[in-house]
Amino acid sequence: MKLSKKQRQSELKGTIEATPFTTDEELAKQFGVSIQTIRLDRMELSIPELRERIKSVATHEWNETVKALPIEEVIGEVIDLELDKRAISILDIKEEHVFSRNNIARGHHLFAQANSLAVAVIDEDLALTAGADIKFTRPVKLGERVVAKAAVQVEDHKGRTIVNVHSFVDNEEVFAGSFKMYREHDPKERNN
Incomplete structure (x- = not known):
């Protein structure tokens, strides 16, 4: 069953919060969408790309x-x-x-x-x-x-x-x- 955009973005946000080092490629496979769709979802949700997430987590932890x-x-x-x-x-x-x-x-x-x-x-x-x-x-x-x-x-x-x-x-x-x-x-x- 395909998720609506709102559902996908909600689950995407939760997935990245739980596992911040997940790549866009892995997320695309998990949600059954293109890498570009994941990138657009991240941009709309103000979630930075992987490299920035890694630096952020490392700095805070x-x-x-x-x-x-x-x-x-x-x-x-x-x-x-x-x-x-x-x-x-x-x-x-x-x-x-x-x-x-x-x-x-x-x-x-x-x-x-x-x-x-x-x-x-x-x-x-x-x-x-x-x-x-x-x-x-x-x-x-x-x-x-x-x-x-x-x-x-x-x-x-x-x-x-x-x-x-x-x-x-x-x-x-x-x-x-x-x-x-x-x-x-x-x-x-x-x-x-």
């Missing part, structure tokens, strides 16, 4: 700021951050990220997204990657959205903070990395 590097140097859009605990970023794979002959993302872009997120989550003015153990589990293609999730672990035996990053397309893991991070101060000193 963070009560802490990235210290180890400027936020604009993080590869991808950071959408969640709790320093020394966890972080999430989104990277939409575009033409500039892929090999022209097969439209597969170059691995260094996935690594850069994960590595910069591992640096960003550290609650220090200086955080550097001392080492990394990484694994690519499947190729990522043009047009796919990569969601990287970082989780800070305890220190290893050498006093490095371990940050595990898992990257997904939809719910399928495409990259996993364990980053050994050098930080300026020992996190235990902060509590004493």
Whole structure:
């Protein structure tokens, strides 16, 4: 059953409020209308495009700021951050990220997204990657959205903070990395 414009816009507004990172393409499929119709509905409802929604949510939800590097140097859009605990970023794979002959993302872009997120989550003015153990589990293609999730672990035996990053397309893991991070101060000193 096709929804009236008023019903569709009402449901569209609710869907975007519940899941602000949903793309226009996903919304068009969900409502069975064209992408242009979704864009027009968003404009009439004064709902910004995805990139602006991501920035807005990130700005309102963070009560802490990235210290180890400027936020604009993080590869991808950071959408969640709790320093020394966890972080999430989104990277939409575009033409500039892929090999022209097969439209597969170059691995260094996935690594850069994960590595910069591992640096960003550290609650220090200086955080550097001392080492990394990484694994690519499947190729990522043009047009796919990569969601990287970082989780800070305890220190290893050498006093490095371990940050595990898992990257997904939809719910399928495409990259996993364990980053050994050098930080300026020992996190235990902060509590004493």
